[in-house]
Amino acid sequence: MTAALRFDPIRLPEKCEQLRKEVRVFLAEEIAAGTFDPHSPNREDNDAPEFSRRVGAKGWLGMTWPKKYGGQERSFLERYVVTEEMRVANAPTRRFFVADRQSGPVLLKYAPEHIKMDILPRICRGEVCFAIGMSEPNSGSDLFAAKTRATKTDGGYLINGTKIWTSSAHIADYMIAIFRTSPPTKENRRHGLTQFLVKMKQPGIKVNPIGQITGQFEFNEVVFTDYFVPDDHMLGEIDGAWKQATSELAYERSGPERFLETYYVLTELVRAVGKNPDTRSAEGIGRLVAQVHTMRRMSVSVAGMLQAGKEPVVEASIVKDIGTVWEQQLPHRVRDLAAFVEETATNRETLEKQLDFAIKTAPKLTIQGGTTEVLRGIIARGLGLR
């Protein structure tokens, strides 16, 4: 057998359902208080620092981490429930999402103890925002072509160069970035990059916002000029970022955020067609529901395997590949069906506004966090083709 792909039919444990209720109650209260509008994914300002602190106070940030760093030592499946409920409600998670999913786990694994004790509890309290410094003007999917230099100096490194497409850099307190500490070697072109923790909002860093086709200013150019990073902010092995970058990808790639980004248009379509849809609408909705249900079952399955200590790298890449293609196509399929919605549907305007935004959002979904092409390369490697 070529491919022993595993997708065990894992169910969320009972305790997750109690947690889900708590999250729904919390979000309903936030909506009632006017913190955010669940029908409007296109908010001028997705940054909600007070909301972030209240989520932290609930114990829902860093919830899988050790208690001594402010975590709750809960399971990945419980974190999964919190993530999916926030996503479906269109809650403003930007300020804490990257730190919770990605940066915190990197620090847990590679940062020195005093930095962990300093930063991780603040992530758990929802006080700090992280960005990820990967892409550069001439290095996108080809991560290991990065050129931004970290030059050894007394007590640390001097950083010079430019990161680009850096989401949230304009509001971030920290960035975890890869910089070049050595040239690549003949044998290993991935050699020579090192991961660093960077404190933002300091001299030597300039953040230039970049407007997006959605009308948002979510990502940025970040220019480093003789910016000093102390020695103890180096994360992991010098020149060895390539060994570190891949192991966390299963977490990053298989979560509910990888197929629920445009989910709101499906809910709104169901509202618009009412209780007695025509055959065409019913069939269209039925297929979309079958597809999202299947995506979620695959995603939960990967979460369960991660919780069990397995490394479903290929399965996670499959979830992101077909999940992001699905969420990209979803607004177009909903648009097809919306053409038949009665003029009298009370939410017609909401649906049209949402579609407008979702269709503008769609192109990025198969690019951010690993393009479809990169993912299919990883899957092909897993199949033994490369």
Add this chain to the structure above:
Amino acid sequence: MRGQAERAGPKPINKGNAVAESENIVAETADKIFADLADAQTINHDKQGTWKAPLWQALTEAGLPLSWVHDDLGGSGASLAEGFAVLNVAGRHAIAVPLAETMLAGWLLAKAKIASPGGEMTVVPASPKDRITLNADGSLSGRTRGVPFAKDAKHFAVLASGNGGLSIALVDVSKCRIEAGIGLGGDHSDTVTLDHVQPAAIRPAPDGFDQTALMLMGGVVRSLQIAGALESMLDISVRYSNERVAFEKKISKFQAVQHNLARLAGESAAALAAATSAADAIVHATSFNDAVFLEAASAKIRCAEAAEKGSGIAHQVHGAIGFTNEHILHRYSLRALAWRDDYGSESYWAVELGKRVAERGADELWPLVASR
């Protein structure tokens, strides 16, 4: 994905398949029988079908056709989960004898505590829109199309509606009229007419059981088979791409081919996840409620979609050789496509699922999805 491609012999049980995980012994038995007596290369060259009788006999001796029938009703009393695992394996071998149909028929008869006779069986009706009627004189009438393996069966397990509600009946095939047909996959798909046929046994269906439940169960059976066939299509496509040389290199080294195979892996994975999830839902359910409806209908819809996309890619990778009778690919690809039609097609179930979702209302959709 460890353990690579080259091996061409009988495939081991996929230990990753959770339906199979705790149910390995029964599924392994089935796998061994299929590998020994229904090797794809061998049977593809046997146009007379001489392999069918020994295969059926071996399956019968192992108690597999009546897996879902308790021993006091003539079966082997395997669990639902064990039977589902067997069906996934059967799909992987694209088995062309009525194993799935007999299992489903035995399961239906057992719902009414009717003992299963030996031999091949199939369920009537095999489509959600066809109806068989129980007449006042106790006889059965109706016409139903697309009944898998009707021509090969000795008995039908019939679900019939009468004034007093639904009944389950055992009917002797010789009392029915069969218009033989051959389906897309090359297996019998026949039209069955019952004209005042007296059943060999008939009893009321249990409370809460209806034709929708039967069709959902049939749909999950087919979903597991499609998922299995897709696993094999992926397997033989990957193997072929690592052997075939064009433009002076293995075609597996071309990025366009790699990405097509990655998409096939995705479709295979989606089918497996949808089908095993639905099977697991039925194993743990006490009735065919909304949650089971979502799971089972979704499985049939998503597996049928995967059959279309996946078989298309498998053929594209193989080029002309895959389009020949000589090659085994069509055994899997055409059956996966044919199985889409049985017990309600994906478009039928999509309409039914869409109606239910609309009836529940927009704000109840996510809670339903999240409940699974």
